[in-house]
Amino acid sequence: MLQIPFWKRLMIVGACLLGLALALPNLFYVRVEGHNDAIKEIEQAGSTPVLEAQKGAWPAWMPSGLVNLGLDLRGGAHLLAEVQVEDVYADRIDAMWPDVRDALREVRAEVGTIRRQDSDPAELRVRISQPEGMAVALQAVRELARPVASLTGVGQNDIVVSGDSADLIVRLSEAEAQATDDRTIQQSLEIIRRRVDEVGTREPTIQRQGEDRILIQVPGIGSAAELKALIGTTARLTFHPVVGRSSNPDQAPGARNEILPSLDEEGVFYIVEQTPVVSGEDLVDAQPAFDQNGQPVVTFRFNATGARKFGDYTVENIGSPFAIVLDDEVVSAPVIRDAIRGGSGQISGGFTVEESNQLAILLRAGALPAELTFLEERTIGPELGADSIEAGKIACIVAGIAVLVFMGLSYGLFGLFANVALIINVGLIFGLLSMIGATLTLPGIAGIVLTIGMAVDANVLVFERIREELKSAKGPARAIDLGYEKALSAIIDANITTLITAVILFMLGSGPVRGFAVTLGVGIITSVFTAIFVTRLLIVWWMERRRPKQIEV
Known part of the structure; x- marks a missing residue:
């Protein structure tokens, strides 16, 4: 294992340098943020001397991706809104009345006169004067049914037509009701996203939560009241x-x-x-x-x-x-x-089902499809976010120093190798988060602090195995070789189970829980990489240079 091919060494060093280069912009956050904003402004509104100066504050050839700061770190507004999807049912049913009326007028000889009756908003009830013609009336109205325009409603119609004494009743089918709910939520999301994007906020979180709720978190906006007024604007x-x-x-x-x-x-x-x-x-x-x-x-x-x-x-x-x-x-x-x-x-143009849904959403995006009831609203000041960032920095520094001191005292020179790998590991975490455009929240900082503590776990396993092998009077190279070989299964097992936990948290959680899961998952990947490859490469370089006859771990 100590014989690492040259190409593999180049890949390890290259991966570390790339990760650290991607993380570098975060050390100059304000400057790089201004550079990125200036580029967007120039693309949208044209160049000005001020924008060109902001753009030139960071070299164009350097990476400019940043770890976005979440609501709890930057400050902003938080809203949880409930969409009253039942309102849409009533509008859809009411809109069917002209077509139903015209269809029944064509068979007036069999059904007699027709009159719309007061009914539940979710159904259309029409009374005919000749109940014996109900079968003809049902057939005429059923011809108005259209296929449900969703992938889950393939083969089903959008309305259910039934008869009750002298009344003909039209309701939305279950599949159409579900498709309507989905379209209503998607339309609301689209409108809200377009409204929020207009004010140029960074990385807003606008996502569906549960069946009929929408979570809206907008960093950098003044207050929840301002956000509510913004959402209410009509496209x-x-x-x-x-x-x-x-x-x-x-x-x-x-x-x-x-x-x-x-x-x-x-x-x-x-x-x-x-x-x-x-x-x-x-x-x-x-x-x-x-x-x-x-x-x-x-x-x-x-x-x-x-x-x-x-x-x-x-x-x-x-x-x-x-x-x-x-x-x-x-x-x-x-x-x-x-x-x-x-x-x-109708508008046709070779659409897919998804594209037709999206275009319909855009066409209806002139106004919210249903009333929004705001269940929760919070305003988070930027001072609180600054305090959170400062507290996170202190936590990371304290945790990092404690781990560095512990490893140095416990394992001597090998502990210093592990410490170098730990510092590289933190840089790689921020490099990966910058590359994927992740949003860092306060729980995300907690995930990084936890990763710092866990990062040396793999090194501890390896070093303890090396100690055991040295007690068997084996040579240094053989002891190191066996230490990595026998500890590998335990390292993979421990980190895979933690990674599975992080994936489950990401899939089932939302907001801060997802932020924690992302940083924890990224930290696990970089920790395993640095422990298995980076620390080992440092040890190999030292062994090749010093060629010690004996080692102490």
């Missing part, structure tokens, strides 16, 4: 005539026109008229669906005012494209194939 959705396409964002669009970037097509810009045909206020609904060929499409529907304006426009512009614009970005620019008189239409 701007408009439909514009398209004048042309361009690859030059600085091209003059012409009088009463504007040039807007495409959301999905990199480097493509659309020249559109400034005055929209209709706006998002006129959009009632947008849903993923399938066309007559079974291909995913997105259907949309306007209110009466929007339907009239859009119908008049499509009659006069068949064959021309129109742009769907969300927050000054062109979501899609389909071509008008026919006149759309009924206030509804």
